[in-house]
Amino acid sequence: MVDGHPTVREAVARAATRLQQYDTPEAQRVAELLASHVVGLPRLELYANPGLSLNEAGEDVFQNGVERLVAGEPLQYVTAETEFRGHRIMCDRRALIPRPETEELVEAVLDDEHVWSKPSPEILDIGTGSGCIAISLALAYPTARVTAIDVSSDALVLAAANASRLGCADRIEFIVGDLQATDGPFDLMVSNPPYIPAAEVAQLDPHIREHEPRVALDGGTDGLRVIETIAASAPERLAPGAPIHLEIGDGQAARVMECLQRNGFGKLSSRNDLCGRERMVRGERAP
Ligand SMILES: C[S@@+](CC[C@H](N)C(=O)[O-])C[C@H]1O[C@@H](n2cnc3c(N)ncnc32)[C@H](O)[C@@H]1O
Structure with a gap:
């Protein structure tokens, strides 16, 4: 915790456990990709700073994303984007x-x-x-x-x-x-x-x-x-x-x-x- 907020590592670990319970494939990777979207850093850089934490707004967005993933929504709809041939493509249920x-x-x-x-x-x-x-x-x-x-x-x-x-x-x-x-x-x-x-x-x-x-x-x-x-x-x-x-x-x-x-x-x-x-x-x- 940093100032009452979970570090990214803690938030990801908690989310991955929750997603595994619900049989979400690749729970750890999915949780990391969600965190990477929320904090705006590449996934591989998430743990470079061990003290990196989610602020209040980030915590809400992350938690909301976890709930949507637990409900079975694909990650790309939760983050509203994906990469295609190096282009960032917005995606949703449409x-x-x-x-x-x-x-x-x-x-x-x-x-x-x-x-x-x-x-x-x-x-x-x-x-x-x-x-x-x-x-x-x-x-x-x-x-x-x-x-x-x-x-x-x-x-x-x-x-x-x-x-x-x-x-x-x-x-x-x-x-x-x-x-x-x-x-x-x-x-x-x-x-x-x-x-x-x-x-x-x-x-x-x-x-x-x-x-x-x-x-x-x-x-x-x-x-x-x-x-x-x-x-x-x-x-x-x-x-x-x-x-x-x-x-x-x-x-x-x-x-x-x-x-x-x-x-x-x-x-x-x-x-x-x-x-x-x-x-x-x-x-x-x-x-
Ligand atoms: C498999 S998705 C492909 C979407 C996108 N091109 C891609 O590769 O991710 C097929 C798309 O074809 C559209 N579609 C279905 N029947 C069609 C038809 N008869 N004529 C034109 N588009 C159609 C659907 O609405 C859907 O967006």
Whole structure:
């Protein structure tokens, strides 16, 4: 204690014990990340000064955060932010929490040299959620123009706020709706659509199932409902020869490639994530 307030070490230890009781995974790390958010220091620097304590306001915010974590809320919603490709993305219940595998999808798009050799490529991000993909692409390519669509108007408000905060709102157009709401032609489409089979949504970890938007997760009976509508509507909105990149669920690659082929896409390929799972598919509209 320092002047009646717990040191960060004490507060973290107490929170971690509490979170373990409630079976929160990685309780110590989660408690440290919350403390790091509250005191505004990197996690690894939390213990550099053993006398560092939470002030009264900090104690309240920390305690409130612990209660929300105990209730099962994901840490990123409690701290209202996450990091995606080095960008600080605000997040809350309006949109899916950006995942590391989606950073790999962005990497695959950035590797698509044909597109980036164009002076001012037109990119479409389908199901933009927090805007993490659209914003990362706009920031990586300052001459690109990005259209970001989502059926969730709430998610789009969050995405637009993220784009403003990161200084690229002038190059991203946000449109509420599905692919039918756009015309094109686009030089590249990218999407991390909902792809979890409906029956599996009920089996997801409660942190996900009870807090993240169902519309961001549920891909219908076989998980491919949204992917099929994208594959059907994409060709007429893509420039000849232009690519589409999709994030997919483990075990879906063959069916997704077959679906793209049925809709006239060629040069199909898949890509593994860092864990070796086949999680990305690319195809090209006929030239
Ligand atoms: C898996 S989340 C991806 C969010 C974000 N792009 C990311 O990678 O973190 C899927 C998003 O697609 C949106 N969505 C669901 N069905 C859609 C559709 N038919 N057309 C456009 N967006 C859709 C959801 O609202 C959700 O924001």
